[in-house]
Amino acid sequence: MSRIYLDWNATAPLRPEARAAMADALDVIGNPSSVHAEGRAAKMLLERAREQLAEALGAAQSDIVFTSGATEAAALALAGRGLACAGIEHDCVRVWCDETLQAGRDGQVAPPDPASATLQLANSETGVIQTLPPGLAISDLTQGFGKIPFAFDWLGIRAGMVSAHKLGGPRGIGALVLAAGEDREALLRGGGQESGRRAGTENLAAIAGFAAAAAAAQRDLAGGMVERLAEMRDHLMDRLEIAEGITMFPGRDSPRLPQTLSILTPGWKGETQVMQMDLAGFAVSAGSACSSGKVRESGVLRAMGVAGQDAGCALRVSFGGTTTREDLDRFADAWLSARARWQGKQGR
Structure with missing residues (x-):
């Protein structure tokens, strides 16, 4: 059998929509940072994917920073901030935080000072979904995105992390989502891509696959x-x-x-x-x-x-x-x- x-x-298995979008993107030869026609075509594809992902997340297009995955997005969001977290968080979050918050036997966490805490939306092992308190600093949205309905702009958080391969996109691509007026200093520096927040030529095929998978996941939720x-x-x-x-x-x-x-x-x-x-x-x-x-x-x-x-x-x-x-x-x-x-x- x-x-x-x-x-x-x-x-998650790669969605056919993501596979098709990636195959099309591989035929786009330009670098999104180049000013010639081929570069402009690549830039157009990049920003179309960013807009598609923003729509699926319920966020502003200008506030999405593409990264190599949720682990890098967590580092970009959390480095140097000294936020509190609980032991239920993923290791890529806990490594940047002070593990001072307590989880109950039901897996729920109630940060006494949400503005100084990070709290995941959903747990990868138990599936427990948190009620995110107003004013929460940061949330790991990775396991919830594409599996339960939410809109980033409604959550009231300052930043969140997502990953493509948890919802049927390719591995090796993720994003940091920022609230209006929120910013981060780049950890990877050099070319000034992603509005100066993350240097390095964008992985165009993976980004296209991510956006297509996110759109497909939202259709599934609506269905x-x-x-x-x-x-x-x-x-x-x-x-x-x-x-x-x-x-x-x-x-x-x-x-x-x-x-x-x-x-x-x-x-x-x-x-x-x-x-x-x-x-x-x-x-x-x-x-x-x-x-x-x-x-x-x-x-x-x-x-x-x-x-x-x-x-x-x-x-x-x-x-x-x-x-x-x-x-x-x-x-x-x-x-x-x-x-x-x-x-x-x-x-x-």
Whole structure:
């Protein structure tokens, strides 16, 4: 039987709209910074993509800075600011922050001083969605963009980060989004591209793919994708709860991304589960993919109060628009069978 990909939060399959836009952009030979006709054509394509992405984000075109991904966007947004954050944040955010905020067992965080804090919109491991407080300094929008509806201009934040490959665009391209009047000093200096905020010739093909994927994701949202995927997530959770109740679902009491399910079985290592499911034909993960290929205890779950080694016993299932209910049922059958074998070895 064919393999089933259930690790969309790590990277989503490339959307056909993105593939087509990238192929067209590769035929544009000019450098967007050149003044001749070919350069002007490249510049026109670049700004059209920026406008398309701005429309999908609900932001101003002039306030989007293209970067190599959300990690670089986080550095550009956060470097030298000394903001507070919680342990649920992605490592690329935590490295720039003072980890002084506390997350509840439901994954929610309430910064006492939002203007001095950064708080993600949605968590990649649990899917927990935050209610961003008014006046928040910065938010990592990466896992929410294209998966739940929002408009940057309505969030009331000063800056946000997004990434293409989480919503079906190419890898290696992202953006920093700035509120009106907000600016950042370039970390990469030289050519003065991106209005002086990020030097280096723009990756035109990737940018075109990013914009096309973002537009396609917004069409999916308008077409009821959230409701359909949330029903599938809840169906999978119901399937996995039918056996003896030793498995938990971190974040289940909070609003969550519609296509993300965290599955925690104390004592059964996430690494073991990932390997067993891989052999059974399913691509899943034990948490964030940004750990140099290593499976380790989840800092997110530790921050949510999951004790000791149990923080290393979670499995994440994430899916998307091409996933079917049958795919999830097949996964549930394989996982329940593996869990029964593990329970047998534990003498349970």
